[in-house]
Amino acid sequence: MKQIIQDLKKGDTILEEVPVPKVKGGSVLIKTTRSLVSLGTERMLVDFGKANFLDKARQQPDKVKMVLDKVKTDGLKPTLDAVFNKLGQPLPLGYCNVGEVVTVGKGVTEFQIGDRVASNGNHAEFVCIPKNLVAKIPDNVSDEEAAFTVVGAIGLQGIRLLNPTFGETIVVVGLGLIGLVTAELLLANGCNVIGFDYDAKKVAMAKEKGIVAINPGEGTNQVKFLENYTNGVGADGVIITASNKSNEIISQSAQMCRKRGRIILVGVIGLDISRADFYEKEISFQVSCSYGPGRYDDNYEQKGQDYPIGYVRWTEKRNFEAVLNAISKKVLKVEPLITERISLNDYQSIYGNMNNPNSIASILIYDNNAEQKSVVAMDQRSFKAQKGVIGIVGAGNFTSSTILPNLKKIQANIKYIASSGGLTGTIMAKKYAVSNSTTDYSEILKDEEVDLVLITTRHNMHAPMVLEAIKVGKSVFVEKPLAIKETELEDIVAAYKDAKVNVSVGFNRRFAPLAIKMKKLLGSDESPMNIVATMNAGAIPADVWVHDMEIGGGRILGEACHYIDLCSYLTGSKVVAVCMNAMGSNPEENTDNASILLQYENGSNAVINYFSNGSKAYSKERVEVFSQERTLVMDNWRKLKAFGFKGFSKSSSKQDKGHFNQFEQLVEQQKNGGYPIIPFDSVINTTKASFAALQSLKSGQWIKL
Structure with missing residues (x-):
């Protein structure tokens, strides 16, 4: 399928070929017929992508501070690699989608195949959307009209926060697409509506809808106009839908308000607020969050948990439905706002000139014959008779920033990368010469040429996917943790006993050059030692x-x-007992700040301090080892100091957490055979120790393994 994306690094707007998303539980797969280009919001993303690095930094000063802090702790090169990796991940554009349901996910009962629906889907031929972000379209509403559902909901949510009453005077600042829709909905609410915009065409369009519309560029003083219009009272409320960096808008809005007036910000403006403007009139100010209650709440959006209507009358989905109802009853007339209708393939006629003053609402039209492919071939390399052919499941930030760059260095043979949405996997496949991008990881399991599966998904998917790979005879490397439930671990152990494959877990710290150096200095006699390991993990x-x-x-x-495994590696022993304590009066809910005590078979002791309340300016990781009147201190995988060791006192290097060595050994082992890169019984011991730590916290006792 085709999808419009924005390259944030190069600034290009691209129509990319990606695999069709696989429908998830609680979601529906929609075949798009129309989508609406929201020129204001999308222009900001396009302009940001086209800006040079200095201008990008100026637009995000908070991110610059984070980068500088990371340089101090991790060094310049790792920081630059992280920044460029982030910029190398394109953004999908669009959030106003209309189409037909073609697949219904598990647990969805309110939609059926063939339903016409509106959603916040991207500009793509197919979109997979959670059910609480989808609304059915009334029969008398066209697909083009329904494409205004989401922008309508944005305006409607601003109105709901303002809570206008019949007869009040409300000002709308900015008569772009959202501003015009907002003004018309206010009229339907029985308000006296005044709109301001510097675009003569938008002002004229507002006047046609019965709005008192003014162009300040023609010499009108907005504050004085409101005083005259309201006989000196002022506006009851102001809704700002403009996009402008100036602080003048918020100041003028306050000056236009009556005493105890209300201001709602829907757009993006400068917010250097004058206290005097708000203090004397006791004006209230609130920022509207997108489509309504439920936005950015995973329980509502991703898990489908609705808010009870008796407590939250208007959720984002109900706002969608309210807008569609308004269009159906002709209370909201959106068709006059359409200024152009463009085929998806001709998308550049819109994105090539997003500052076109004549454009208000652009509709993208989609091909009815779009193919529903779950695999897109990127190149046609042959993998026959090769060993170590890899399929990667998961295309998140860790895959792009760490796994793929290291696999590229060792020239690994990667045949597939699977991602749920298709876009991120496709972008990574193009960048790292991966042969196929897919949204169906079963394609990897079915391919006989693939003999090693790398799993980097969310943690709850690790154990089930490991079991599936083992059952089809493929070796597995899974990012930690191996499992998040003891029953899952038991199933993996049982499956592994009869399997002729290797199972490895991404405990990369033991492969770090400084960890290897520490192990060599400590020797292999397995003498008892004390270890204090601190992870300044951050909140x-x-x-x-x-x-x-x-x-x-x-x-x-x-x-x-990670650090349980590292301590086991350094001690050369297995954990036999665990105790964990956490900070606070209710420690079970604060495992972000905890200390874990480990007892080992050989008499060693380890303390792992996992803290999220430390300064980011301090080292993220630190390990101290005490053994035979000697001490080693490792600082953030960059420096190692030794005390009491003959012939060695210190070492330093660029930050290296062992990922390259780990993957080099993994691929070499898969090609040439041999034991797992980490003994399987050690992996199981570490996983059990992790479970025991949580059990200890609940029981307040030591837990024996």
Whole structure:
């Protein structure tokens, strides 16, 4: 299928060929017939992509500070690699999609194949959208009219926050697409509506809809006009739908308001607010969040958990439905806003000149004969009779920033990369010469030429995918953790016993050059030692999927396991008992800040401090080892200091966490045979120790393995 994307690095807007998304549970797959180009929002993304690096930095000063902090801790090259990798991930454009449901995901009952629906899908021939972001289209509403559903919901949510009453005077600043729709909905609400815009065409269009529309560029003083229009009272409320960096808009909006007036920001403007403008009139100000309640809430959007209507009357989906109802009843007339209708293949006639003053709403028309392919071939290399042929499942940031660059260095043979949406996998496939991009990972499992599967998906998918790969006779490398439930681990152990394949887990720290150096210095006599390992992990927002115990398993299972494996590697022994304590009055809910104590078979002890409340300016990782009146101190995989060792005192290098060595050994082992790069019983011991840490926290006791 074809999809429009924005290259943030080069600035190009591209029509890319990508595989069709695979429908997920709780979602529907839609074949697009029309989509609406939101010129204001999409112009910002296009302009950002075309800007040089200095201008990009100026537009995102908060990101610049993060980059500078990372340079201090990780060094210049790793930081630059991370920045360029992020910029190398294109953005899909568009969020106003109309089409026909062609596949219904598990758990969806409110939609059927053949339903006409509107959604926030991208400009793509097929889109997979969660059910709470999809609304049925009334029979008397055309596909072109329904394409205005989402922009209508954005305007409607601004109105709901303003809460206007019949007869109030409301100002709309900015009569672009969202502004015109907002103004018309306000009229339907019984308000006196005044609109301001510097575009004569938009002002004229607003006047045709019965809006009192003014072009300030013709000499009208907006504040004085409002004083005269309202007999000195001022506007009851202002909705700002403009896109402008100036601080003047917010100041003028406050001056136009009556005492205790309300201002709602829907657009993007400068927000250097004068206290006096707001203080004297006690004006309230609020920013509207997109389509309505539920936006950016994974429980609502991704998991399909609706808000009870008795408590949240207007969710984003209900706002969609309200807009469609308004169009159906001719209360909202959107067809006059359409200024051009363009075939998807001719998309550059829109994106090549997004500053066209004559454009308000551009409609993209899609080919009814679009093919539903789940695999797109990128090149036609032959992999017959080769060993170590790889299929990658998962195309997230870690895959693009770490896995693929390292596999490229060792010239690994990668036949597939699978991603749920198709776009990220396709972009990576083009960049790293991967032969096929797919949205159906079963294609990898069915291909007899693939003998090694790399799994880098969300954590809850690791164990099921490992089991599937083992059952079809393929070796597996899975990013940590191996499993997030003990029953899953038991199933993997049972399947592995009878399998003739290797299972490896991405505990890369043991392959880091400084870890290898530490192991060599400590010797192989397995004498007891004490280890203190600290991960200054940094805070992650509470709503990120990693914290969801059913999806991510939490950060102890997902990240601290790295250091359990590292301690096991350095001690040369296995964990026999675990105890964990966490910070706070309710520690079970704060595993981001925890200390794990490990006892080993050979008498070694280890303490792993996993903290998220430290400064980002401090080293992210630090390991101290005490053994036989000697001490090693490793700082952030860049420096190693030794005390009490003959002939060695310190070493330093660029930051290297062992990924290259790990993948080099993995591919070499797969080609030439041999044991897993990490003994399987060690992987199981580390995973069990991770489970035991959480069990210890709940019980308040040591847990024996």
